[in-house]
Amino acid sequence: MMAKIQMKTPLVEMDGDEMTRIIWKMIKDILLLPYVDLKTEYYDLGLEHREATKDQVTFDSAEATKKYGVAVKCATITPNADRVKEYNLTEMWKSPNGTIRAILDGTVFRTPILVKGITPFIPSWKKPITIARHAYGDVYKNTEMVVPADSKAELVVTDKNGVETRSLIHEFTTPGIIQGLHNIDKSIASFARACFNYALDQKKDIWFATKDTISKKYDHRFKDIFNEIFESEYKERFDAAGITYFYTLIDDAVARVIRSEGGYIWACKNYDGDVMSDMVATAFGSLAMMTSVLVSPDGVYEYEAAHGTVQRHYYKHLKGEKTSTNSMATLFAWTGALKKRGELDGLDELIDFADKLEKSSIQTIEDGVMTGDLAALSALENKTTVDTETFLREIAKRLDTMMK
Ligand code: NAP
Ligand code: MG
Secondary structure, three states, X not given: OOOOEOOOOOEEEEEOOHHHHHHHHHHHHHHHOOOEOOOEEEEEOOHHHHHHOOOHHHHHHHHHHHHHOEEEEOOOOOOOHHHHHHOOOOOOXXXXXXXXXXXXXXXXXXXXXXXXXXXXXXXXXXXXXXXXXXXOOHHHHOEEEEEOOOEEEEEEEEOOOOOEEEEEEEEEOOOEEEEEOOOOHHHHHHHHHHHHHHHHHHOOOEEEEEOOOOOOOHHHHHHHHHHHHHHHHHHHHHHHHOOOEEEEEHHHXXXXXXXXXXXXXXXXXXXXXXXXXXXXXXXXOOHHHEEEEEEOOOOOEEEEEOOOOOHHHHHHHHOOOOOOOOOHHHHHHHHHHHHHHHHHHOOHHHHHHHHHHHHHHXXXXXXXXXXXXXXXXXXXXXXXXXXXXXXXHHHHHHHHHHHO
16 A cells, blocks of 8 residues: 555535536546545535525635635536526535636636547637636726617717727717627736746746737737736746747737647737637537636736536436446646646655646546547547546556556
8 A cells, every 4th residue: 555645735525516526526526535635624514504505605715815826626517597596505606716717817728639530610729828818907897879760879988087088989870789898907817827937837938919900009909018018027937938929910829720730828818808718619629628717917816727617417326327428638736736836846756647647547547438428529440439527547446556
């Protein structure tokens, strides 16, 4: 019997809902606890406990993440009208991810897990592309109006002394529409720092693109803020790490992304990130293979899977039926968090364990043992579809060999 790997600082553990909650416990029991003397500060973000604490637990878990620096989160239900009935809620509690992101002021980075046998739709893509999406403002906080014929639309800004600055949008002779957008320098700066920090952390190049040739004030401001922060705070560290910051126009970026072999971080404005993250995720193959990490501008990390609670599979599970739910993204949330904790605390053994756990899970799929969602995509000749728990036990077999 090998001695268990010791930890110094606890991870903030945020438990969640439905099928991913079942997987959460299985990952811990089958793959983590046999090897690691797991130290966590546990927060139950399952909907029942959010209701019982009036959502205080979500706020507490975010504050704990600020304190300790690294969290791992299970997928959680964002309540809608159906869920209010199903769980007998006293309120339609807000999305935990939204609450946590607001407290940490973070940016979300999404990266696909690549395995042999599942080929991206873009044949040149050999390495993952990480998408970072700015999570504030633009069209997501807009004001819109329908404008009748024979109207004049203007932008008006009133300063604290009541002085107005006006700018004509359009003289409407026929009916039309207008839209007012905004963003805030501080939010753009946080986004820039989160992106540059993560690029250094991952030792990957970072790309950023806007339409500054057309939007000479709005988009140009994004370009300028990124550039100023890069030159004054990051350039030397990027040079030392051998990575680059690359700025271009959004249409040029899209063309280059398609022709590239991947391996970089692509920072996107809010709308571009919304559209491009679904494009990139789909082109890489599967939502169940997409990892996600929230990085705050002061370097706090929260790891999770990009998918939801896989509700349909959970109802099957409740009926006693076997499910074949893919646990890769949730497992990589754990390995990401353990590696980061290991890095911060100087625990090489913990980093090595997390690496081996990732390798053994990829090995399992490349050996042809996988869940149904991947079996449907995989080009491997000999493949076996296994249920949720068997997949984890197959990983455990390979991990056990690697750990000896
Ligand atoms: P979902 O849980 O991501 O699942 C959508 C479908 O994608 C599933 O029904 C399944 O397809 C497939 N899928 C997703 N993950 C899978 C996995 N690991 N293995 C195998 N198949 C997988 O999205 P949803 O059903 O729209 O949302 C369910 C709940 O999750 C909602 O209450 C929502 O609020 C919440 N949610 C939470 C987060 C988060 O916490 N970060 C993110 C998104 C959604 P098949 O059914 O065809 O097998
Ligand atoms: Mg979207």
